[in-house]
Amino acid sequence: MAGPAENVISAARRLIANLISTGETRLRLAVVEWEAERDRMLTLLLLAGAGLIVLSFAIGMLLLLVVVVYWEDNRLQAIGICSAVLFVIAGGLILAAKRVAKQRKLMAATLHHLERDRQALGPSHD
Template structure:
């Protein structure tokens, strides 16, 4: 049987199919990366709003609480009450700052995209290493 295409045309067709496949794979990975970035942006915006509002409410609450403690102990131990309140507030602030730093160092950006690219690389390397029959 004769083929209607010569070797050069078949090679060109195979190269074209390979290029289309690579572009489709790249587009899929890019869409995944964009989706993850949009989700991360929405999560971060919500997180910042909640943190801002909670900080305002916590600061107002702590101010009123410190004032209440100082007023209760005004006649007997006002300096001790103010000092203990300050130590408790500073200790809480430092511990929350350490927790925030630990959470900020956790890598989450493009986690799924990076995992998928690593899987793709392993698949390519495993097919490249296999001897052809």
């Protein structure tokens, strides 16, 4: 039969093992969230870059339209349609980039679980 000292040591070891296990779990969650955030930021940068490139083409086409305004009438419709299509594509890419930018808060799940752990350990001292 174990004495009181052995019971205390055994309980302390279990507590330390649980703390290490919980810490490892939270660290793994933080790493997964960090990788997801990195991927989201890359997508955001690619969408924003593509939007800016298409917007540049749209502005170029608009300028070309203004230059050609005094030329023959048949070319104006084609240039105007190309400009409109490029503006619509640029707007779609920019809206997609905004949507991606608003999706997540960095490390939200990790912070949520750490807050739950803190609350589970006892009353707060706020």
